[in-house]
Amino acid sequence: MDAAPTISTEGLSRRFGELVAVDGVNLRVAPGQFFGFLGPNGAGKSTTIKMLTGLLAPSSGRIEILGLDLSTDPVNVKRQIGVVPEGMALFGRLTGAEFLSFAGRMYGLDRTTAAKRAAELLDFMQLADQPKKLVTDYSHGMQKKLALAAAVIHGPKVLFLDEPFEGVDAIAAGTLKSMLQGMIARGATIFLTSHVLEIVERLCSHVAIIHQGRLVAQGSLEELRAGVAADAPAGSGDGAAASGEKLTLEQLFLRIVGGTRRTEQELSWLE
Amino acid sequence: MTSALHRRAQLTAIAELRWRMFLNGLRTKRGKLELLSRVIVTAVFTIGGLGAFVAATGFAWYLVSQDKAEYLPLLLWPIFFFWQVFPVMATAFTNNPDSGDLLRFPLTYSSYFLIRLAYGLFDPASALGCLGLFGILLGTSFARPALLPWALLVLLTFALFNLVLQQTIFAWLERWLAQRRTREIMGVLFILFMLSFQLIGPMIERGGKIPHPQLSRATQIVTQLQAVLPAGLAANAIAKTTHAQFLSGALSLFFLAVLTTATGVLLNLRLRAQFRGENLSEAGAPPAVAQAQGLQVGWNLSWFSQPVAAVFEKEVRYLARSGPMLLTLIMPVFMLLVFRLGPSNPMRPGSNFLSRTPELAFPIAAAYSMLVLTNLLYNSFGGDAAGVQFFFASPVTFRQIMVGKNLTHASILLANIVLAWLAIAYFWGPPAIAVSIATLAALLFAAPLNFAAGNLLSIYSPKKRDFSTFGRQNVSQTTVLASLGIQIVIVGVGAAAFLVARLYNNLWIATLLFLVLAGISIPLYVFVLGRIDGIAIARRETLLAELCRA
Numbered sequence: 001m002d003a004a005p006t007i008s009t010e011g012l013s014r015r016f017g018e019l020v021a022v023d024g025v026n027l028r029v030a031p032g033q034f035f036g037f038l039g040p041n042g043a044g045k046s047t048t049i050k051m052l053t054g055l056l057a058p059s060s061g062r063i064e065i066l067g068l069d070l071s072t073d074p075v076n077v078k079r080q081i082g083v084v085p086e087g088m089a090l091f092g093r094l095t096g097a098e099f100l101s102f103a104g105r106m107y108g109l110d111r112t113t114a115a116k117r118a119a120e121l122l123d124f125m126q127l128a129d130q131p132k133k134l135v136t137d138y139s140h141g142m143q144k145k146l147a148l149a150a151a152v153i154h155g156p157k158v159l160f161l162d163e164p165f166e167g168v169d170a171i172a173a174g175t176l177k178s179m180l181q182g183m184i185a186r187g188a189t190i191f192l193t194s195h196v197l198e199i200v201e202r203l204c205s206h207v208a209i210i211h212q213g214r215l216v217a218q219g220s221l222e223e224l225r226a227g228v229a230a231d232a233p234a235g236s237g238d239g240a241a242a243s244g245e246k247l248t249l250e251q252l253f254l255r256i257v258g259g260t261r262r263t264e265q266e267l268s269w270l271e
Numbered sequence: 272m273t274s275a276l277h278r279r280a281q282l283t284a285i286a287e288l289r290w291r292m293f294l295n296g297l298r299t300k301r302g303k304l305e306l307l308s309r310v311i312v313t314a315v316f317t318i319g320g321l322g323a324f325v326a327a328t329g330f331a332w333y334l335v336s337q338d339k340a341e342y343l344p345l346l347l348w349p350i351f352f353f354w355q356v357f358p359v360m361a362t363a364f365t366n367n368p369d370s371g372d373l374l375r376f377p378l379t380y381s382s383y384f385l386i387r388l389a390y391g392l393f394d395p396a397s398a399l400g401c402l403g404l405f406g407i408l409l410g411t412s413f414a415r416p417a418l419l420p421w422a423l424l425v426l427l428t429f430a431l432f433n434l435v436l437q438q439t440i441f442a443w444l445e446r447w448l449a450q451r452r453t454r455e456i457m458g459v460l461f462i463l464f465m466l467s468f469q470l471i472g473p474m475i476e477r478g479g480k481i482p483h484p485q486l487s488r489a490t491q492i493v494t495q496l497q498a499v500l501p502a503g504l505a506a507n508a509i510a511k512t513t514h515a516q517f518l519s520g521a522l523s524l525f526f527l528a529v530l531t532t533a534t535g536v537l538l539n540l541r542l543r544a545q546f547r548g549e550n551l552s553e554a555g556a557p558p559a560v561a562q563a564q565g566l567q568v569g570w571n572l573s574w575f576s577q578p579v580a581a582v583f584e585k586e587v588r589y590l591a592r593s594g595p596m597l598l599t600l601i602m603p604v605f606m607l608l609v610f611r612l613g614p615s616n617p618m619r620p621g622s623n624f625l626s627r628t629p630e631l632a633f634p635i636a637a638a639y640s641m642l643v644l645t646n647l648l649y650n651s652f653g654g655d656a657a658g659v660q661f662f663f664a665s666p667v668t669f670r671q672i673m674v675g676k677n678l679t680h681a682s683i684l685l686a687n688i689v690l691a692w693l694a695i696a697y698f699w700g701p702p703a704i705a706v707s708i709a710t711l712a713a714l715l716f717a718a719p720l721n722f723a724a725g726n727l728l729s730i731y732s733p734k735k736r737d738f739s740t741f742g743r744q745n746v747s748q749t750t751v752l753a754s755l756g757i758q759i760v761i762v763g764v765g766a767a768a769f770l771v772a773r774l775y776n777n778l779w780i781a782t783l784l785f786l787v788l789a790g791i792s793i794p795l796y797v798f799v800l801g802r803i804d805g806i807a808i809a810r811r812e813t814l815l816a817e818l819c820r821a
Contacts, residue, residue, distance in 0.1 A: 055811065055815065056812060057808070078665060079666035086819075087657035087660055087819040089658055090661075091589070091658040091661070093588070093592050093593070098588060102581050102584070106582075106661070106665040106667050107665060107666060108577065108666065111568045111569045111577070115566045115567055115568045119566060119567075
């Protein structure tokens with residue numbers, strides 16, 4: 001096969017007491033891939049991304065990023081990655097420029113470079129018009145854009161994004177998408193989790209699906225479609241797979257995780 | 272459901288919520304440790320409170336039984352000052368959760384108001400104040416059992432006044448410190464206030480020289496003045512009744528109730544604004560046109576790495592934008608001013624102890640500077656909240672982050688010490704060289720010890736805190752207990768060193784002792800710093816869970 005993976009895990013597991021949140025996950029993300037990591041609520045997505053970025057210790061298993069072992073060489077790994085975690089990791093009582101400049105310096109940029117990139121990023125993200133505004137006063141969408149700006153200020157080779165489009169309006173989402181696609185074009189690898197399957201389908205070349213802590217599918221969208229078609233029981237009568245029609249990511253997802261929609265149950269007290 | 276029933280259901284639900292949160296907290300080891308710490312801290316406060324309670328009971332009994340009830344203000348004024356000043360002076364010990372979180376629910380305004388007051392009751396100052404008042408009630412009732420219902424009514428009103436006033440002070444201070452413009456006005460007022468203190472000292476000093484009849488007149492004016500203020504009114508309400516002047520006593524209680532109501536109206540103004548969803552952010556009026564800003568290059572600290580300098584800059588910016596924290600940090604100089612208020616004639620029996628022993632002013636100011644810093648030092652990541660994730664995700668060691676934070680703490684301490692020295696030099700004359708050096712040597716011992724303990728507790732027992740609010744913080748009892756213990760040890764060791772030096776009449780002995788102790792505390796600090804990365808990594812889940820929760 002191909003070049004050495006940018007992100008790889010072997011038997012990655014995480015337990016919280018009795019609960020096995022992530023169970024023996026083996027991930028392979030090749031260089032330059034836009035990789036979507038999907039799963040229902042509570043499937044283990046955030047736990048996995050936290051382990052991949054050093055925010056959470058695995059109970060067992062091994063993580064390699066860019067060929068470096070995260071457990072033995074965390075600082076070198078972190079130097080080459082960017083992260084937008086679940087809580088966005090912002091410092092609310094700084095201005096946007098101060099925060100980005102701070103982030104740049106924490107990632108090893110000199111003061112002037114950090115300040116220049118901070119100004120450029122604020123401009124690109126359309127956050128430059130209120131320079132004295134504190135981050136705590138930003139809207140949710142503005143905070144998402146700022147968190148992304150902080151994650152890329154040092155030009156990371158790998159970017160981890162936990163729900164980057166959650167609460168972001170269409171205009172801001174467009175800005176984010178074009179930036180992420182630009183990074184992919186320049187050879188970066190992006191690993192993102194999202195519940196918005198349409199966005200993942202449009203952006204990601206490869207996808208993995210986690211369900212109840214286990215990785216249940218991994219590959220390109222075409223590979224996933226082929227896998228689902230092969231698994232579809234003959235005469236199941238369920239349209240798409242059998243007829244050769246292209247399944248959407250949502251259909252694939254529902255087939256793989258076996259989701260059912262509760263339509264029959266009514267909450268009679270809801271008016 | 273009627274509104275009264277609805278309100279009762281809500282208040283019950285909130286009480287149950289807090290109880291459930293308390294029980295759920297006990298599921299973890301840390302929660303159990305918190306409970307243990309809370310029990311010990313409460314016991315420490317209770318011992319102090321019981322001392323005050325016994326004294327208040329005895330003194331009140333004496334005054335009433337000896338027909339000297341007009342001296343009751345001597346008991347009520349200290350309680351009043353303790354109740355109002357302690358929470359500002361020692362915010363680390365206040366445990367007053369933010370009730371603003373409850374506003375998302377269909378809570379009526381009156382429920383919100385009541386909850387704020389109820390939360391205020393859990394403050395140690397309120398609890399100890401109530402204990403003191405209970406002592407007065409018992410003393411008064413023992414001396415004259417018939418007074419019990421009346422004294423109970425008066426003291427309950429006085430307690431309510433104190434509770435309302437404390438919340439009013441917090442709420443308004445928070446409002447004034449929230450925005451740059453009002454903060455600047457507050458700053459100017461504060462400076463004027465300090466300057467006015469400068470005038471009080473000489474005035475009192477001159478009071479000592481004026482002839483006896485004039486002094487008596489001045490005392491009479493002060494006595495009359497205090498009689499129309501809350502503590503005086505409460506005392507009068509009881510005292511007049513003991514002398515069978517029932518109308519006068521009732522009038523005093525009436526005026527106390529009026530003052531309580533007026534204070535309540537002020538609190539109501541603030542809380543209603545909060546209830547309506549007031550936003551005190553600086554972003555209230557965005558500029559119509561974007562301001563052109565030059566490139567904002569970060570600070571440079573030549574002896575330190577980029578990350579350390581960046582953390583230092585971030586910490587200073589955070590503090591500069593936190594009015595409540597700034598106010599806490601300037602308390603040492605403020606307290607010196609308060610002590611300066613007293614007459615400075617050492618032969619006068621009424622003169623305060625710093626006037627009698629000005630050589631102690633610098634060590635005491637230094638110790639107090641260290642004490643107020645513990646508020647920040649023992650919960651270094653509290654203000655970072657979810658930002659702490661950034662530290663874990665960035666390629667920087669926790670050692671560097673801690674050095675950046677400790678550098679900020681050390682700078683604040685140094686600034687406070689220099690200001691205190693200058694203030695003392697101005698008020699009482701420059702501290703003797705031997706005293707100054709001994710104090711600095713003591714700090715060389717105390718600061719690294721506090722920094723080491725603070726760094727550990729910041730990781731082991733963090734609590735998210737909002738730098739923009741005053742007194743509405745949820746503090747870790749483990750941290751309070753540990754900090755209290757360490758301060759007791761440090762003050763004890765310091766006092767012992769000074770005593771030994773005094774015994775041999777040579778202050779340099781104390782300096783030597785402190786330097787020897789510093790020889791232990793500095794390596795201890797370095798040792799802890801060397802291991803902080805491993806500890807932070809091992810504790811990251813607890814740290815993130817505590818600080819990143821919504």
